Amino acid sequence: MYDPVIGELVEELGRFPGVGPKSAQRIAYWVLDADAEEIEQLAKVLVEVKRRVKFCKVCGNVADDDLCRICRDENRDPTMICVVEESKDVIAIERTREFAGRYHVLGGAISPIDGIGPDDLRIHELLPRLADGQVREVIIATDPNLEGEATATYLTRLLADFDLEVTRPASGLPVGGDLEYADEVTLGRAMAARRSSAGKAGVE
Amino acid sequence: MPSYNDEGVVLRTHKLGEADRIVTILTRGNGRVRAVVKGVRRVGSRFGASCEPLSHIDVQLYEGRNLDRMTQAVIRRSYGTELAGDYPDWTAAIALAEVAERLTPVEREANLQQYLLLIGALRAICDDRRDANLVLDAFVLRSMAVAGWSASFHDCARCGAAGPWRSFQLASGGSVCDACRQYGATTPRPQTVALLGALLSGDWDEATTAGPQVRSEASGLVAAFLQWHSERGLRSWPLVERAGSV
Ligand SMILES: [Zn+2]
Ligand SMILES: [Zn+2]
Numbered sequence: 001m002y003d004p005v006i007g008e009l010v011e012e013l014g015r016f017p018g019v020g021p022k023s024a025q026r027i028a029y030w031v032l033d034a035d036a037e038e039i040e041q042l043a044k045v046l047v048e049v050k051r052r053v054k055f056c057k058v059c060g061n062v063a064d065d066d067l068c069r070i071c072r073d074e075n076r077d078p079t080m081i082c083v084v085e086e087s088k089d090v091i092a093i094e095r096t097r098e099f100a101g102r103y104h105v106l107g108g109a110i111s112p113i114d115g116i117g118p119d120d121l122r123i124h125e126l127l128p129r130l131a132d133g134q135v136r137e138v139i140i141a142t143d144p145n146l147e148g149e150a151t152a153t154y155l156t157r158l159l160a161d162f163d164l165e166v167t168r169p170a171s172g173l174p175v176g177g178d179l180e181y182a183d184e185v186t187l188g189r190a191m192a193a194r195r196s197s198a199g200k201a202g203v204e
Numbered sequence: 205m206p207s208y209n210d211e212g213v214v215l216r217t218h219k220l221g222e223a224d225r226i227v228t229i230l231t232r233g234n235g236r237v238r239a240v241v242k243g244v245r246r247v248g249s250r251f252g253a254s255c256e257p258l259s260h261i262d263v264q265l266y267e268g269r270n271l272d273r274m275t276q277a278v279i280r281r282s283y284g285t286e287l288a289g290d291y292p293d294w295t296a297a298i299a300l301a302e303v304a305e306r307l308t309p310v311e312r313e314a315n316l317q318q319y320l321l322l323i324g325a326l327r328a329i330c331d332d333r334r335d336a337n338l339v340l341d342a343f344v345l346r347s348m349a350v351a352g353w354s355a356s357f358h359d360c361a362r363c364g365a366a367g368p369w370r371s372f373q374l375a376s377g378g379s380v381c382d383a384c385r386q387y388g389a390t391t392p393r394p395q396t397v398a399l400l401g402a403l404l405s406g407d408w409d410e411a412t413t414a415g416p417q418v419r420s421e422a423s424g425l426v427a428a429f430l431q432w433h434s435e436r437g438l439r440s441w442p443l444v445e446r447a448g449s450v
Contacts, residue, residue, distance in 0.1 A: 112298045113440050115258070115440070116438065146294075150291060150294045153288060157291060178223075
């Protein structure tokens with residue numbers, strides 16, 4: 001249906017999240033019409049971003065240097081760590097402005113059926129961060145689905161030996177969804193009204 | 205028959221695109237089916253927890269060329285929610301799902317016995333509070349029997365000579381007599397072979413008397429037996445938390 005050159009472009013564009021076949025075609029023809037310079041600039045940015053992106057040595061968040069923006073920020077509360085599955089969850093929680101501590105990005109959730117166990121996530125990297133006793137609270141904000149829930153169960157058990165409060169965002173986040181899709185108000189409320197992960201009374 | 209109703213247990217889910225999922229369901233009447241669920245990862249999706257692993261649901265599916273599409277789902281019971289707070293039990297239950305998937309290789313081929321075994325195993329963990337590891341091992345042995353790979357843990361698996369026998373041979377399907385014994389046969393503890401027999405026949409009183417070493421050896425043989433016949437191991441098996449492994 002397309003000339004092979006265009007067909008290949010449409011196919012590649014169609015792999016972008018949220019881009020269906022129609023949009024892919026529309027973008028492909030936009031590329032054909034655009035100035036060569038414009039396209040070269042776009043291609044350069046893509047290559048550059050992919051080359052420069054790093055992951056924070058401390059928390060695993062996306063970073064442009066050894067440490068991410070949040071770990072570099074001295075105004076962040078060093079007594080709280082919020083554990084999330086992915087970098088995009090950091091952004092979701094940042095948008096709520098309910099959390100001023102630091103993060104720990106696991107890189108996913110425990111999913112035995114996919115062969116992903118605790119050792120495949122950045123769980124070991126969390127423990128040294130708790131060693132000096134400065135952290136008083138760990139908030140486990142994994143996705144509100146069963147893998148997220150089971151990962152939280154695992155972490156809660158692991159952290160039981162540490163002298164700190166382990167909490168979870170209040171229930172109210174609908175089960176089955178991704179954290180990144182929770183709206184700011186709901187997520188903000190859930191973060192503010194945390195509950196103890198051991199099933200005890202709330203923190204506040 | 206473009207759309208049909210059934211009940212089933214969600215075995216596994218995959219993320220698809222930005223907000224969709226593909227769910228694999230073992231249904232009561234239509235065997236294992238895979239279906240796309242649109243928008244399920246968005247907040248407020250009407251599907252919510254119904255598409256989570258180990259949910260027992262009533263579904264309406266719309267038949268597609270490759271994958272079906274889920275149009276409605278109502279939860280009967282969410283075994284996943286009940287188990288997610290108990291990590292060892294949850295890992296065992298997820299392994300049940302992977303075994304059920306592995307032993308139903310052909311999609312849309314009704315397998316009522318396998319379905320009932322799965323529901324039975326989930327209830328044994330959640331309701332009867334049976335040891336999840338023993339339930340898993342029993343489930344594998346019985347599911348394999350349903351799939352046509354019945355094991356023998358007493359009489360000789362090859363010639364039927366009355367046992368018990370000391371030798372155990374995976375390729376032959378369990379215990380073997382001295383005459384049938386071939387190169388590579390092993391000699392597990394007699395209590396281990398007795399435990400395997402109890403698990404296969406559902407003798408829980410006998411099974412629960414076994415000590416940790418016997419249970420561990422039995423699990424190893426169950427895993428090897430499954431791997432021998434299904435040609436590869438389960439991804440979840442090494443991640444099942446077994447008593448004493450913490
Ligand atoms: Zn960082
Ligand atoms: Zn024999």
